[in-house]
Amino acid sequence: MMKMAAARSAYSLTDEKYRSPSGILLHSRTVVEKANFVSTGILSFAEGDILEIEMSEYKVFDLGDTVKLTVYSPGGIYMFESTVVAKDHGALIIINPPQNRNLFAEKRENPRITVKEEGRVLSVQMADGTDRLLEDKIELSVHNISISGIGFTIREDLGIGRGAVVHLHLQLGFEMPCRAEIARTEKTENGEFYYGAQFIDLAKDKANSLRAYVLKKQVETHFRTKREESAKRIFK
Structure with missing residues (x-):
């Protein structure tokens, strides 16, 4: 069952190492760290305001947790902080900070x-x-x-x-x-x-409300698409 947290407007890009033009690639190994716990997963989706990290220990993370991500990509090692806003079976959805967008080799900004x-x-x-x-x-x-x-x-x-x-x-x-x-x-x-x-x-307040609305709809759409694709594979 998908769970979502209220969207936050605060983003923090804390560090970045060994940057190269190829940037962050999907399927990169990603370490997700919160207070007193560290787990490793795979970056499986990045579009607009959201990142999806697939991991077996997703249940340990709570909605609203502040996390530090370290992404090990062929383009380099990238570290930044963000927030868990949703989770589903085997995956966390984390806000993709706006200043991160140019780091992704496979990116689509502001998807409709x-x-x-x-x-x-x-x-x-x-x-x-x-x-x-x-x-x-x-x-x-x-x-x-x-x-x-x-x-x-x-x-x-x-x-x-x-x-x-x-x-x-x-x-x-x-x-x-x-x-x-x-x-x-x-x-x-x-x-x-x-x-x-x-x-x-x-207006700033309307822009923040719109961002939260789009984030919520994007998460819902992403998980619905995943379920539909999974169902198609099962019934092939």
């Missing part, structure tokens, strides 16, 4: 997480800077989100393109007013209009 959420378009600023008021607030459906951007659909054409800025009010389990710059538009097969956009100047 598939979600089903709702919201509204409150107003539009055209690419030329002119404001366009909307007579009615337009309902939207959120399909994917990351800490840097969002993908959503609406049923009517806003008549906007790249560079336009939309003022949105999202319902993500918490209220999130935000502004986003349109980077992509397309009409879907069912006649709706899809917009991909990058967030602009998120």
Whole structure:
């Protein structure tokens, strides 16, 4: 059974040795240390805000534990501190500190997480800077989100393109007013209009709430994918 801890916003990169351009590789041997206990596992997953360490002694670690990781990779030896935020059978999920991202040879920053959420378009600023008021607030459906951007659909054409800025009010389990710059538009097969956009100047409290939301969804998605893949192997 997967368990999760509340996401923390504090990260600490403590040390790094023998760095080389090849960086940290998946399947590297990783030592995980907490107060009065040390265990060794394998770095099996690294994407966005999370790292997965597969190890037999995962039960000894508790959610919220501060841990020191030492990763032995062909690219060098890397040490940093972080926090256990989830665990499942045979694995720990640990926050990947933002300043660590450039260390990974196999990396994908700020991955978009598939979600089903709702919201509204409150107003539009055209690419030329002119404001366009909307007579009615337009309902939207959120399909994917990351800490840097969002993908959503609406049923009517806003008549906007790249560079336009939309003022949105999202319902993500918490209220999130935000502004986003349109980077992509397309009409879907069912006649709706899809917009991909990058967030602009998120307030610090909203950015922290969004990071915690994305972290939670990413962990849930990762473990669900693992279970589905395991089930496929069993029934082959």
